Amino acid sequence: MLILQNVPLAPLTTLKVGGAARYFVEAKSHAEVHDAVEFGRSEGLPLFVLGGGSNLVISDDGWPGLVLKVGIGGIEESAEKGKIRFEVGAGEEWDRFVAKAVSRNCAGVECLSGIPGSVGGAPVQNVGAYGQEVSETIESVLVLDGKDLQLHELCREACGFEYRTSVFNTTERGRYIILRVTYSLTPGAAPRLAYADLKKYFAGWASPPTLADTREAVRQIRASKAMLIKAGDEDCRSAGSFFKNPVVSSDQYQDLVRRATAKGLKIPSYPALDEQRKVSAAWLVEHSGFSKGYGRGQVGISRKHALAIVNRGEATAADILALKEAIQQRVHDVWGIHLEPEPVFVGF
Numbered sequence: 001m002l003i004l005q006n007v008p009l010a011p012l013t014t015l016k017v018g019g020a021a022r023y024f025v026e027a028k029s030h031a032e033v034h035d036a037v038e039f040g041r042s043e044g045l046p047l048f049v050l051g052g053g054s055n056l057v058i059s060d061d062g063w064p065g066l067v068l069k070v071g072i073g074g075i076e077e078s079a080e081k082g083k084i085r086f087e088v089g090a091g092e093e094w095d096r097f098v099a100k101a102v103s104r105n106c107a108g109v110e111c112l113s114g115i116p117g118s119v120g121g122a123p124v125q126n127v128g129a130y131g132q133e134v135s136e137t138i139e140s141v142l143v144l145d146g147k148d149l150q151l152h153e154l155c156r157e158a159c160g161f162e163y164r165t166s167v168f169n170t171t172e173r174g175r176y177i178i179l180r181v182t183y184s185l186t187p188g189a190a191p192r193l194a195y196a197d198l199k200k201y202f203a204g205w206a207s208p209p210t211l212a213d214t215r216e217a218v219r220q221i222r223a224s225k226a227m228l229i230k231a232g233d234e235d236c237r238s239a240g241s242f243f244k245n246p247v248v249s250s251d252q253y254q255d256l257v258r259r260a261t262a263k264g265l266k267i268p269s270y271p272a273l274d275e276q277r278k279v280s281a282a283w284l285v286e287h288s289g290f291s292k293g294y295g296r297g298q299v300g301i302s303r304k305h306a307l308a309i310v311n312r313g314e315a316t317a318a319d320i321l322a323l324k325e326a327i328q329q330r331v332h333d334v335w336g337i338h339l340e341p342e343p344v345f346v347g348f
Contacts, residue, residue: 001025001032003039009058009067012050014116014229015239017317018058019347021048021067028071028091030151030179033144037177040066048346049177052094052117055125055239059347060317070120072179075100085139086183090120094127097183102215107189108137111198113215114222116229116240120178124168125342126161130218131194135161139184143176151179164244164342197221226304238308242324243281243339252337253277259335263287281339282306288330299323321348 007024010016023045027033040047046065072089075097079085084106088097098113111130112122121127122134123141138161141154154176160167168176191214193199201217202209209217222228226235248256256279260267265287268280286292286306293303298315300323302308309323328339 001027001035001039007067009050009062012069013053013056013058013239014237015057015320015343016237016311017060017315017320019060019062021063021065023066024069025066026069026071028073030072030144033068033070033072033177033179034149036066036068037144037146037149040068047174051090051121051124054115054117055121055342056344056346057239057317057320059345061347063347068177070118070177070179072120077104080184082186083184084187086185088119088181088183090118090178090180092119093117094119094122098215101183101185102211104187105211106185106187107191107211108132108185109134109183110191110211110214111195111218113218114228119181123159123161123166123178123181125164126166128164130198130221131192133161134183135159135166137183137185139182141178141182142180143178146175146177152176163247169344224304226302226308226310234312235302235304235308235310237311238302239343241281241305241307241342242309243285243307243327244342245278245281246284246337246339247278248337250277253279255336279337284331284335284337284339285327288327288334290327290330296323296326317348 004024005022007021009021010018025036027036048063048067050067050069071091073092074089075092076087077084084104086101094115094117095113097119098109101109111132115127115129123138126133126135138156141159143152143154145152191209191211193202198217201221219228226233229236256267268283290301292301292306294301297319298313299319300310300312302310309320324341331337331339
């Protein structure tokens with residue numbers, strides 16, 4: 001196990017901001033993860049587990065302790081009761097796993113194509129897009145438990161999945177280190193085509209789209225919104241969608257409708273979570289004065305996606321936070337809604 005010191009973290013993230021880690025380890029086996037945690041504890045170091053770096057903002061001061069990057073790879077397949085199980089190392093690139101599943105004609109993750117990051121990061125925020133969430137197909141998650149430093153297999157129910165949350169980022173935040181995720185996918189099933197963008201993309205097709213067609217469509221749609229990482233495109237230098245779509249009560253929704261009607265506007269929304277409603281965060285941002293392409297010094301909003309705060313050059317984490325807070329304040333002032341950020345904030 002190689003222990004490095006003063007390792008810059010910005011290059012390891014999609015947003016490209018943040019300081020250095022005092023200590024850094026990339027662990028490529030369960031044993032190395034265990035040894036890294038023991039080293040951190042023996043030195044009294046705070047621990048941060050780094051995945052693919054796609055959904056986080058690292059402080060300009062960096063991390064004062066140990067950053068552990070889980071680099072465990074591997075994708076193993078097995079058939080069981082009409083399903084195909086994929087046991088995937090937490091360090092595998094997420095989109096590589098999706099490509100593998102689609103190539104094997106297994107449905108369940110095709111709409112999650114093109115999402116940056118690692119397999120181990122996906123369960124933490126119950127990653128979802130275009131009508132699918134990882135919680136729908138996760139069978140279990142293998143973790144190292146920080147309480148006893150033992151390996152435990154958590155079933156789907158034990159992960160406590162909800163909209164963009166799980167026990168890994170709520171009630172048990174910091175306790176578990178994800179080592180492997182097991183997915184149960186359905187061979188030969190039709191793709192999920194519930195999302196409006198996908199319906200529009202395939203409108204007029206003479207034959208039903210395949211899983212491969214759906215994967216390509218999702219990647220093209222993501223690219224059109226700068227949500228597919230491309231070298232040299234500053235609109236891709238982001239942490240993805242920066243704010244969650246707020247889920248509001250009936251009373252909050254009616255208040256929102258009244259405010260919109262007074263401005264001659266109509267709020268796009270869709271039913272969610274029993275009697276509550278989910279509202280488009282992107283619409284709220286754009287109708288609060290922060291349009292696509294908005295700029296403020298070295299930071300701004302993507303020209304293609306209103307929810308992506310982008311680093312236009314040499315931005316700092318402080319610059320990112322200042323724009324985040326300005327957006328949150330304006331949305332609250334105009335619409336009475338508090339936007340919750342999606343990324344993980346490290347070292348603040």
